Amino acid sequence: METFKKVAAIRGMNDVLPDASGRWERLEQLVRDWLRSYGYANLRTPVLEHTRLFTRGIGEVTDIVEKEMYTFTDSLNGESLTLRPEFTAGMVRATIEHNLLYDRPRRVYAMGPVFRHERPQRGRYRQFHQIDVEALGFAGPDVDAEQILMLARLWRILGLADIRLEINSLGAGEERLAHRQALIAYLEQHADILDEDGRRRLYTNPLRVLDTKNPALQEMAAGAPRLLDFLGESSRAHFDGLRARLDDAGVAYRINPRLVRGLDYYNLTVFEWVTDRLGAQGTVCGGGRYDGLLELVGGKPAPAVGFAIGMERLLDLWEQTGDDAVAEVCDVYVAHLGDAAARQALLLGESLRDAGLDVVVHGAAGSFKSQMKRADACRAAYAVILGDTEVAERTATVKNLADGEQQKIAFERLADVLVDALAAGE
CATH class of the missing domain: 3.40.50.800 (Anticodon-binding domain)
Incomplete structure (x- = not known):
């Protein structure tokens, strides 16, 4: 009989062993209780979706779509299918398909695995887990601010410190277009120092050039035209309204004009909570407003705002607090x-x-x-x-x-x- 070679887990797709699962379960329960206290209900979507949902919703010229999606052709019907690389597009698809906004706005959340084909490192895996929170059908800065206050409360619940809030506004479509033209002109003047990614994105997604992690490009990026300077009256009022509500609540923040997030669907508010305690992968939570996404993927126009938290990174931070977070197995x-x-x-x-x-x-x-x-x-x-x-x-x-x-x-x-x-x- 042929000896069967031992099979190990795929690199970057990790087992959660019994000694560690108690901490996961307690975190999941704390998160459910926290979200319930703000009126959010669970929405569960499939792990597998049509590829076109992500290419249309996330944007074709993004790292996720270009390099990171697990995509294959269905042998039964020849359709291109993809393991979800994030939750928002699928949550919006479900909202449209089941007409969830017919009678009222919705607050929904999901927890579970997402998949990206990238080099595994601390806090960044091929299969990882996200807490995804979406408020669908809400306009104005109120829910933007509420979600940031929610997150500040979660950090307090978990006893986490040294997490900083950064905010920015991406404005409206016409404002981004005017900024895009000015930005392309600026980048063309510095084309000789752009790296391969920067040259590739120069005309397709120039905002992402500013999000570069290349140290050699930091000075160039810092001098680029700021989108904040192109905001019109309505967008400026929205951003000022967000800031006023955060000031009212005593939430500290830093305006980061280069904060753009990695997905094409954002507009107006964008935010990240970051830390220095996780090495290079310092973003614990990111989100913002995406008012055009429902229409973009086939629904009626509706405003929306949401965020996602990487659970592995959150657990890493929680463990650093020294809190004994493992629930008792039994009474x-x-x-x-x-x-x-x-x-x-x-x-x-x-x-x-x-x-x-x-x-x-x-x-x-x-x-x-x-x-x-x-x-x-x-x-x-x-x-x-x-x-x-x-x-x-x-x-x-x-x-x-x-x-x-x-x-x-x-x-x-x-x-x-x-x-x-x-x-x-x-």
Whole structure:
């Protein structure tokens, strides 16, 4: 028989192992509670979409579309399909397809994996996870400001510091066109120092030339015409309204005229939360307004604003706080020795779960000492211990794993006693 070669995970697509998953689950629950408190409901879209949704919505002359999408031809019908590289285009597609804005604006969110074919590095993977938040059908700066305030609250919930807010305005279409013409003229004067990406984007996406990470181009980019200087009265009023609301709330920010984001669909407000604690990948969250996207992908015109957070980067920052963010695996660990005790343990486990407790019943043979180690590893608050004596007397030995105190409790009273004890501990 041919020996089967061991298969490893694809580079940049990582397993989340049981010892780490508790932190993920707690973060996900905190995020759901946080979003619910602002009126956001979950919208789940497929991982796979038609490629044209992203080329149309994100923009053909972007890093994502040009270099990073996982695209293939469907062997059944020859259609070009793509693993989602971000959520917004799919969320907008679902909004249009199901007519979600028929009767009212919508606040929606999604959490899950997205896929980009790029070189894996810290905080940047081929399969990574995003929290995506969209407010659809809302015009004006109020919801822009509310989303930034939401994020400031999330950082407080997680105990995160050293995250800075940068904001900018991309204005309206005609303002960007006037700025584009001035920018192209400026870049043409510096064409001899542009790198390959800059020359390629000079006439197709010149704003992205300013977003260069090439140190040799920083001085040139700093002297380029600023889009802020091309804003008309309406766009300026929107940006000033955003700033006034942030000032009212005491949220510190820096205006970054070179902040453009990497996707074509943004207009007016754009923002990023950045940190120096993640190395080169310093953007924790980015977003802004995209009022033209619904019409661009086939819907009726409607305003919209949203943001996305990279979950791996957020978890990295959270772990740096030293917060013990791993949720307890269980309330009660049931240890047992002997066949009769093992059978009774299964029944007691079910009765405790009926009372609303999280219970792990030891699933193999082993000494009580080894089982107590497993109870500690599960971060249980109490251990329920069963042996031949306990089964005969229909009592359980209950051990408080925090202080080591033990008491014997009759089976019929066990659930009530543990529920009360856990409630008192909280």
